[in-house]
Amino acid sequence: MALLLLILHLFQPPIVGQISNLVFDSYQRAWPRPYEDAAVRIVDIDDETIRRLGQWPWPRTDMARLTDSLTGAGAAAIAFDVVFSEPDRTSPARAAEILRANPEARGDYSEIAAMTDHDELLGQAMGRGPTVTGFFLTNEANAVRPTEQAGVAVSGTPPLDALPAYNGAIAALPVIGTRASGAGFVSIQGDRDGIIRAAPLLSSIDGRIVPSLSLEALRVAQGAGAVMVRSSDGSGELGAGEITSVVAVKTGELEAPTTHSGELWMHYTADRPERIVPAWRILEGDLSEAEMRRLFEGHIVFVGTGAQGLRDLVSTPIREKELGVVVHAQAAEQIILGEFLTRPDWALGVERVLLVVLGLVIALSAPGLGALRGGLLALLGLVGVIAGSWFAFRNAGLLLEPTFPALGVVSVYIAITAVSFYREERARSHIHNAFDRYLSPELVDRIARDPGQLELGGEVRQMTVLFSDVRGFSRISERFGPQELIGFLINLLTPMTDVLLARKATIDKYIGDAVLAFWNAPLDDPDHEQNAAWAALEMHETLRRLNADNAGNPAWPGQVSIGVGLNTGPCCVGNMGSRQRLSYSLIGDTVNLASRLESLTKVYAVPILLGEDLAARLPAFATVELDVIRVVGRDAPERIFALLGPPEMTSGPAFIATRERMSAMLAAYRGRDWDAAEAALEALRGPETTPGLEGVLAIYATRIADFRRTPPPDDWDGISQALEK
Incomplete structure (x- = not known):
């Protein structure tokens, strides 16, 4: 890079x-x-001046009066950012011609025509003061050339190839330009984006180097001779094969470093009103003689036009619209103060x-x-x-x-x-x-994002736990060899795992043919109870499809069945184990009860058993209470439920009848009304009830028969006791 x-x-x-x-x-x-008074002023022909003195262009007599006033005030140099290139239309001779052409004219107006020409009057005023006229440089070839009063001297080879070159000019009339003390170009071109970042001090026309208005004003103000240009080979800075360029310019006692093309890097001040004096205040005598001397004596004065329609606007780094005359004035200020920006x-x-x-x-x-x-x-x-x-x-x-x-x-x-x-x-x-072959994708992503989670510790969360186990797996193990048995388990557990992962389960472990999975960790799952119930139902549906697809397959042991135990409650989940080896797992009474429920599916001969808390959180699913039982290793009894089907099953008349008759049977059983209990059992065996509870009904028929022979004790509470895990 x-x-x-x-x-x-x-x-x-x-x-x-x-x-x-x-x-x-x-x-x-x-x-x-930072603005510092460098004895530079701007006389602005602004909107108020035009309003007071009339439309531009003015008679040159007004410009002559302005020039004489500034000369009388002691200005060191008066530089015009105005090009007097056309004759004055208001001069007496021209006015006499206009009057003679009038049909109502009386006389030939010879006295008027004999009066001094206004351009001559301005030229005389120019000659009386330290004045500098401005001229434009153009790329269109013509014969007009500005008046050269002092010229430019070069130390070294003239850097003509480095300077902007022009083919023509628009200059002041000779009657005006030849009387002035100097002439400088006012043409300023910005960069590609039009912004003036550097003011040109030098340009060339026909192989002749000419100074800018600001540079010539500094020369005239000091009464200096030629402007001195130091080129790169005249200062020992030229490398082999390089084009001769400008290094610095000097006029009188002032010297300024430049760019290779003779430009001065500008460092503009903020807008400073004290730098500018409106022209009308001078021409209408608004300023006293003392005030005139305070403002202009010993100062370089730039005269420019800021009125609407006349203004020469340019863009600078700090102002989008700035008067061109301000750029000339600020260039002169920087050279006087010796404050420069340079790019060495x-x-x-x-x-x-x-x-x-x-x-x-x-x-x-x-x-x-x-x-x-x-x-x-x-x-x-x-x-x-x-x-x-x-x-x-x-x-x-x-x-x-x-x-x-x-x-x-x-x-x-x-x-x-x-x-x-x-x-x-x-x-x-x-x-x-x-x-990812051992853990859930969510857990793998979490560990990959933050390996620091592979630390011992856990948190207590409300979770749903699932245990599943293959029925008769010992007989299946006897039938298959080790490789065939592993192949069977892979073919069985892979689609079961797909179901669990699709329902956002985390697979804790495989224990042979058994699976332990849980929900709501490590990622939050607000619907973990419903997802677990759907997963259990879909596991059995998937198993039915597997049995059908593998009918007659010698690698499939006939009709395979599984039991599923589901429970919900608080669990401690996290990285368990030792410092040498750990496993993301969970522990708690909720887990133990889920395991016992899975074992009880064999006793009650139902596919899915739920704990009481989970059944209460699944009101939409088809659940039926089966018993209140005290499992091995647990003192508190648990009301257990069978999950028979999805929510749409609950609206069927068969399930409604089954749930009502099962509730009636349990109530009669726990109330020791054996006759009513047996009647309810007979009703449950009818064709209009939901199948799948035959094993449960057989258990209760046996219990009722036993209690008829040997009635339970008086403190019997209807709770059954599991005899094995």
């Missing part, structure tokens, strides 16, 4: 520059350049070294540190890169781009995390492959 980013950084596609620009823009918004030549090298070094550090350290400490290391690297870049910007004016080193840290850490995740998934898969 670090290598891919390094290759991308080496080729410097446009996206790299765009990312850098966005970062540096955010820095400027977070910390604009070694910046790219530092960024690439950081990218590689941090990528290697994270790549080599993070795997051994683990996810948390590796993440903290990556976070430290990320914060360090960003904080270092911000510190360099904030305290040294250095533009060091943190994005790619930061991306290196993040991408390498993500790659390591992805590899670790892949390895962990492989480890989980190994756990699945090793244990």
Whole structure:
């Protein structure tokens, strides 16, 4: 990942520059350049000025008055972000022509035509003060060229290939431009997104280097000669085969570092109203002489248009709409104050070294540190890169781009995390492959997610427990050899296990032909009682299908039957065993009773027996009370029920009759009314009742006959006693 980013950084596609620009823009918004009065002012021809003085363009006499007022106030330089390229339509000669063309004209207006031309008046005003005219540079070839007052000198080879080149210009009229002290271009082009991040100080036209308005204003303000340009080979910074580029510009005592193409990285201030003076206040005499001198004496004054329809709007990192004249003014401020943003030549090298070094550090350290400490290391690297870049910007004016080193840290850490995740998934898969034949899929997933759960301990939960056992398994074992017996058990227990797992059971263990399963652990199952009842019924339905499908199969021992005991209640479930070996299992009286119920299915000759608590939680299922019995190893008696069928069975007349007659029989039996009990037994044997209770009826017929011969004692409570587990 670090290598891919390094290759991308080496080729410097446009996206790299765009990312850098966005970062540096955010820095400027977070910390604009603190405003400091650098003796730079802007005279703004704003909306109020237009309202007071009339529609633009004004007569050049107004511009001449403005120029003389600023000159009289002691301005060090007056730079116009206005190009006087067309003759004044209001000049006397032109006005006389318009008057003569009027049908109502009286005379030839020769006196008016003889008055001084307004462009000449402005030119004279320009000559009386330290003025700088503006001109546009265009890519369309023409013969217009700006007036050169002082020129540009180069230390080294002229860096023409590095500068923006133009083929034409739109300049001030000669009568105006030749009288001014200097001329500078006002053309400013933004980056791909239109944002002005660097102000051009130099451009070229026909192989001639020309200065910007801000640079020329600084020269005129100091009364300096030519602008000095230091090129890369004139400063010893040119490498073999490189194009000669600009390193710095100097005018008078002021010097500014530049980009290779002669631009000044801009560090903009927030909006400062004190920098701007509306033009109407000067032209209408709103400012006293003392106030004029306070505002303009010794200052560089930029004259621009901020009125609606006239304004030259540009986008900067901190303002979406900014006056172009403000960019010129702020460029002059930065050069005067000596506060620069620079992106040194070694910046790219530092960024690439950081990218590689941090990528290697994270790549080599993070795997051994683990996810948390590796993440903290990556976070430290990320914060360090960003904080270092911000510190360099904030305290040294250095533009060091943190994005790619930061991306290196993040991408390498993500790659390591992805590899670790892949390895962990492989480890989980190994756990699945090793244990999913022994444990339920839910339990395997839980252990795979958190191997720490393989610790001793448990919790008490309300659970439903199932015991199932194959009837006559000893005879089956005698019939088959060991391999045939294992094959039979696999063919039997596999579909039974499918039924249990489909009903969200956790398989605790297989004990030969017996199965122990439970519900509501390790995952919560709010319907665990119903799921257990359905599982027991579906196990018997599956067994009936297996018997039918394997009829005549020598590997299947005829008609196989199973007994199922179900019980619900509190159990302690968790990792049981020793520190050397443990098993996820459960213990408790609920489990013991479920085991006894499974054994009692042989006694009562019913497929499924339920405990009293579970039967009470299954009111919708077809359950019938069979007895109250005290099982071996347990003092408390338990009311037991047979599960005869699913909920839809309960609405059938046969089941309704069976339940009513069974209740009547039990009531008569426990009330020692043997005749009524025998009558109920006879009714239960009728064809209109549900089959499957023949073994239970035989038990009660025997008990009643015995009690007729030997009546029970007076304290007899109707509770039976199981004689074996």
